[in-house]
Amino acid sequence: MTPRLPALLSTMLLLAGCATSPAPVAVATPPAPSQGSLYATTWTYGSAEAVALGHQAYAALTGYVTARLPALQGSAPFESALVTGTDASGQPQRAPCTAATRARPAVVLDIDETALLNTGAQYHAALGHPYDEAEWAQWLDDRAARPIAVPGAVAAMAALRRLGVTPIWISNATNARQAVVAEALAVAGLGAAAPLDTLYLRGDVAPGSSKQPRRLKAAETYCIVAMVGDQAGDFTDFIDGAKRPLPDRRGAADGAFAALWGQGWFMLPNPVYGAWNTPEATLDTAIPPALRWQPK
Template identity: 45%
Template structure:
């Protein structure tokens, strides 16, 4: 009865290049350690630069003319994304890589519930978290993992050596408000309790949802690298490498390569012209 099950595709000979880089290379590890050490220096040595302002954009502000939530007398905190920021999801990405399968939210939900012992801390993250807590700075996590799996996520953080996180206090997740995967609502909740003096993530959305509203690849790149936002990188906002998935992986040839910066090998051009 029924047909035979479809054959399982053979595993590739090697992981995709982006996976090799993020999870296997010394270069990505060094970039991560570099970012975490810079963050600790900014927070512990410089006390976050201007203690009167947080690094959370105020409601109604823009990327072109940013304003920031005032700190008042709230205690200092740092806010971190989880996945591919403080945790590397080795088990899940291994499964995805050998299957050659696209992202599956149901499989990801099962991963959250069963993969806590198959993660590792991102290089440099444990030392950074420990140094921040020793300096009296509260570490808060703001992740798009599901609120329904909060206990499993907290367990994964502990297993990786990143200490305790309490849901609703130092752990905020998708489903905690009506914003879905948007993080600004959760950032506002955190900023109402703490003076957020640094944030770290692997996607621009880990710093502001305003980036998601930018229509083109070129405009998004310009918004991150020019104007007043550019001054925040390394001075309150800290980005970790992630070439494997997420909002960075967009754009065709016309988006990535400006027409006035394209080059063709003269030998190839000459051969093509000669063949006509």
């Protein structure tokens, strides 16, 4: 029996729709962040405690520099905050300021998570996106329009400049992004930065990520009274530059270099990323067997 026309048309349209409709496309989603990395990110960029530590570090920096400046006017030798090596017993050797540089006191600072927060980029990373150099360059361009200064940094830079102290920025952002890095600092209220004078980026002085060649270059014309950073490499390569085991790095920071923290070196918190986690830290490397505890 021949079906009626409306029924036949309905069947044909249904079959045509099934034949031409595209198959569902699977949308790739980034892996969920681990609870540990999520805690580190939310604490660093969202907590009141992180704000408090920013203000605390920068207030301590300003107080230390203010107290040290009168010594620059005297005739006694003046040791800078720049460590150039270690002696036979492993103690750090600090570079003396010359007669010429004593007239130009400066503070050397890292930028990322030290002076400017990468809140937007770290939100993206916390969703499970691995680091990508091209994406990072795009973020630096975007950040320049609306940078977020670390709490306490703007007031501290203004106070240092009133004292005649020059902020010098040393960052591992590539020098291809020189203009936007300087723009971000200025827009955030941290002041102007002049390339190869008060701003040194990766590739400016020597290849590689070590900041020591750039610190040495700055010390040729400035007396480095203090340094500020969020990683050991912002101060010296002797703590984790050789990618030593985590306990050895902790031992160095608590041993030979212990006297410098708060006395020329000022550390800000950054549990989100950094050389401290290369190779990736684990409970076994962070907590030795003798210190582990479980309830009986």
